[in-house]
Amino acid sequence: MDTYKILKIKKSVYESNAQEAQRLRGKLKEDGVFLLNLMSSPGSGKTATLVRTIAALKNELRIGVLEADIDSDVDARTVLNAGAKAIQLHTGGMCHLDAGMTGQGLVGLGTEGLDLVFLENVGNLICTASFDTGAVKNAMILSVPEGDDKPLKYPHMFEVVEVVLVNKIDAISFFDFDLEVFRQRVARLNPKAKIIPISAKTGDGIGDWTDWIRYEVRRWKSREEE
Amino acid sequence: MDTYKILKIKKSVYESNAQEAQRLRGKLKEDGVFLLNLMSSPGSGKTATLVRTIAALKNELRIGVLEADIDSDVDARTVLNAGAKAIQLHTGGMCHLDAGMTGQGLVGLGTEGLDLVFLENVGNLICTASFDTGAVKNAMILSVPEGDDKPLKYPHMFEVVEVVLVNKIDAISFFDFDLEVFRQRVARLNPKAKIIPISAKTGDGIGDWTDWIRYEVRRWKSREEE
Numbered sequence: 019m020d021t022y023k024i025l026k027i028k029k030s031v032y033e034s035n036a037q038e039a040q041r042l043r044g045k046l047k048e049d050g051v052f053l054l055n056l057m058s059s060p061g062s063g064k065t066a067t068l069v070r071t072i073a074a075l076k077n078e079l080r081i082g083v084l085e086a087d088i089d090s091d092v093d094a095r096t097v098l099n100a101g102a103k104a105i106q107l108h109t110g111g112m113c114h115l116d117a118g119m120t121g122q123g124l125v126g127l128g129t130e131g132l133d134l135v136f137l138e139n140v141g142n143l144i145c146t147a148s149f150d151t152g153a154v155k156n157a158m159i160l161s162v163p164e165g166d167d168k169p170l171k172y173p174h175m176f177e178v179v180e181v182v183l184v185n186k187i188d189a190i191s192f193f194d195f196d197l198e199v200f201r202q203r204v205a206r207l208n209p210k211a212k213i214i215p216i217s218a219k220t221g222d223g224i225g226d227w228t229d230w231i232r233y234e235v236r237r238w239k240s241r242e243e244e
Numbered sequence: 245m246d247t248y249k250i251l252k253i254k255k256s257v258y259e260s261n262a263q264e265a266q267r268l269r270g271k272l273k274e275d276g277v278f279l280l281n282l283m284s285s286p287g288s289g290k291t292a293t294l295v296r297t298i299a300a301l302k303n304e305l306r307i308g309v310l311e312a313d314i315d316s317d318v319d320a321r322t323v324l325n326a327g328a329k330a331i332q333l334h335t336g337g338m339c340h341l342d343a344g345m346t347g348q349g350l351v352g353l354g355t356e357g358l359d360l361v362f363l364e365n366v367g368n369l370i371c372t373a374s375f376d377t378g379a380v381k382n383a384m385i386l387s388v389p390e391g392d393d394k395p396l397k398y399p400h401m402f403e404v405v406e407v408v409l410v411n412k413i414d415a416i417s418f419f420d421f422d423l424e425v426f427r428q429r430v431a432r433l434n435p436k437a438k439i440i441p442i443s444a445k446t447g448d449g450i451g452d453w454t455d456w457i458r459y460e461v462r463r464w465k466s467r468e469e470e
Contacts, residue, residue, distance in 0.1 A: 059286045060369050060398060061390025088370065090396040111400070113339060113370040141397065143286050144314065144339040144368055163389035163412060164287025170316040171367065172286060174337070186389060192418055 030118025042152030055153035060141030256344025268378030286367035
């Protein structure tokens with residue numbers, strides 16, 4: 019597992035993304051693979067967070083990563099070095115992934131024997147939120163320097179996720195970010211969303227995040243019915 | 245000028261965005277209005293930068309702002325208080341503005357008597373870069389916490405702009421951002437791009453940015469031919 023492929027993603031051929039997403043989740047259930055879609059703005063720390071997460075879980079779970087990017091390869095190398103199986107997906111100019119594109123990525127990666135696959139989605143708070151990728155769960159990262167007003171401006175993203183990681187929490191004293199106000203703004207859009215402050219730099223909060231992942235992976239693999 | 249309108253932007257009806265963008269620039273030239281398209285990720289500090297910019301220029305230039313957002317109004321109020329004429333554009337779910345949509349915004353704002361109009365584009369490093377809005381010039385903000393690798397990951401954005409503002413430069417010691425490496429990465433994509441480090445928080449570098457704006461507005465208003 020010391021190399022990675024680069025796959026150019028093609029536009030999906032499926033008429034209904036909703037149907038294709040359901041089909042993909044069915045296949046993942048059969049195979050016992052938990053696919054977690056991770057979304058954020060550019061530069062919020064998705065890759066650094068994944069590196070921390072892989073380090074914390076790699077002795078218990080076999081992990082793969084779909085690295086979606088417009089056209090660079092820097093992230094696949096990084097997560098590979100962290101100890102995950104990885105594939106780099108080049109989306110061309112496309113600003114999001116749908117279920118068909120995600121399916122291409124899973125085939126390219128090869129999911130046999132994997133327990134957990136992260137889809138590191140394209141850095142975009144708008145388009146990515148509008149497409150069901152077929153993932154079992156959706157999570158997002160909002161970093162402290164981006165500001166606590168983002169739920170007001172990108173509401174749909176906050177509505178579709180189950181977890182909001184608030185990254186770069188170690189920088190909170192430097193920026194004008196009110197965690198309590200942020201919590202209230204998210205709760206107004208999505209009362210069930212779990213908010214976890216983390217620092218991918220220091221490791222703070224990563225334990226809470228990996229506890230959630232462990233619990234969800236176990237549930238996904240054990241339940242007869244979803 | 246103490247109120248602002250909210251305008252729901254419709255999809256463009258024009259077949260060719262390139263033609264519509266040229267038509268719009270012709271009209272702006274006739275009217276002596278300089279339209280500057282400002283793009284960035286969510287949370288890079290577009291609005292705070294605009295507030296600083298308006299404060300520095302409002303005694304010399306009559307300024308308007310098109311505030312494009314998925315659906316909030318927080319920014320229009322802020323720039324209005326800073327001393328600019330403003331209109332809030334709601335794009336629905338749309339992740340970019342094209343020339344037709346920008347034209348609707350300019351009509352809604354009313355550009356008579358204005359020298360300079362900022363289009364505060366939707367927070368998105370991907371989609372916005374692919375559409376000519378009809379603006380005279382394009383600029384972008386990349387904030388220090390986003391990281392110096394962004395030219396590798398969002399190359400098209402760095403290719404289409406004339407100015408890259410590097411905001412939150414006051415936080416550079418806190419983050420792992422190498423300004424020289426960043427300059428080299430931008431230069432490889434776009435050797436003519438002007439890189440200006442700023443802090444919207446402290447005001448550092450705003451003078452260099454407003455010098456560039458002053459020069460370009462004067463040029464636009466004085467030249468017979470573009």
